[in-house]
Amino acid sequence: MLKNKRDKTKQEVLILSILLGVLAWVLDTAFDFLYSGCASYMETFITRISFHHFHLRMILLSAFIIFGFIVSRCIAKRQKVEVELKKAKKELEQRVAERTAELHEKSTQLEALNRGLEDRVKAELQKREQQGRILLRQSKLAAMGEMVGAISHQWRQPLSTISIILQRLRRAYKVDKFSAELLEESSTEALERVKYMSKTLDNFRNYFKPAKARETFQVEKVIEETIALMRTQLENQQIAVHFDYEKKSSFYAAGCGSEFKLVLVNIIKNAKNAITYGREKDLLKKEQGDIFFYISRLKGKIVIKISNNGCKIPANIMDKIFEPYFAPRDEGKVTGIGLFISKMIIENQMGGSISARSENEGAEFTLELRNKT
Secondary structure, eight states: OHHHHHHHHHHHHHHHHHHHHHHHHHHHHHHHHHHHHTHHHHHHHHHHHTOOHHHHHHHHHHHHHHHHHHHHHHHHHHHHHHHHHHHHHHHHHHHHHHHHHHHHHHHHHHHHHHHHHHHHHHHHHHHHHHHHHHHHHHHHHHHHHHHHHHHHHHHHHHHHHHHHHHHHHHHHHHTTOOOHHHHHHHHHHHHHHHHHHHHHHHHHHHHTSOOOSSEEEEHHHHHHHHHHHHHHHHHHTTEEEEEEEOTTSOOEEEEOHHHHHHHHHHHHHHHHHHHHHHHHTTOOSSSSEEEEEEEEEETTEEEEEEEESSOOOOGGGTTTTTSTTOOOSSTTSOOTHHHHHHHHIIIIISSOEEEEEEETTEEEEEEEEEBOO
């Protein structure tokens, strides 16, 4: 292809030279005509400049030859530049193709790496979710043991009362003082105790009822049910529970009521341990322990404050108490995994927040939930 271009260029130079020669001949003929026809007028002029027409003809011919040579050199130089440009273009195209192939290979490797990272991230997320479910199950089992203990305390007194009623009826029958009035009175009292025990079982069953994915529950009702489950056990350890809230309207939150009960049980258990520890270390200003619940609204959120007069949380572990399996040297201060599970339920499943701080004589936990009206 380049050879054809060169041959074509040579032909163009030859044709141009011929044309220049013809043009020189035409100009020479024209000069002869003008010189012969206007000799009388041109003689004086040519004599003055001392220049013969032959010399002028030779100068013109030389000029055209030089011009043709210059043009041919320019064309040859242009041809050389075109060849060099084509060569540079070909090299550039080759480099671009190589770079494109390299970039494609890098892109393929990057895509493979991204897929690998996505798979690793998915596997890690699944692993964490599984660990979270295991921790939640462990916490529920621990809470179940706590609830069974609470129920045993709550049932002890009613069962003792029923036993006393049966003994009284038996004694009255033996001494011939048994009557319809005594039977009616004893039966009513025994049925009240049985109803109380049945209600306790209902609360226990609702507590461990399988949770729905999402529901709206009444916050103060759930708190009252949880306190009722644990009140007897707390009273046996000389711990009083105080519950107060704004009674203008009910508090409704979005989430799972049974899992929120688990959060409350963990915090109550933490308060009970803190009060017990405070007694052992002689930190309580009075013998009785107190746990306070208070509900309010703030900027469209439900705020629940749970405080106790047990002991303060040391500043050096304040930011660690919600970590899984964290247990300080004095284990009475916090409850290990329970607070981590509580944080996970409140923040991940209910879209709220939970925090803790030391205040006055003990610790205070603050829960913020979305208000569902």
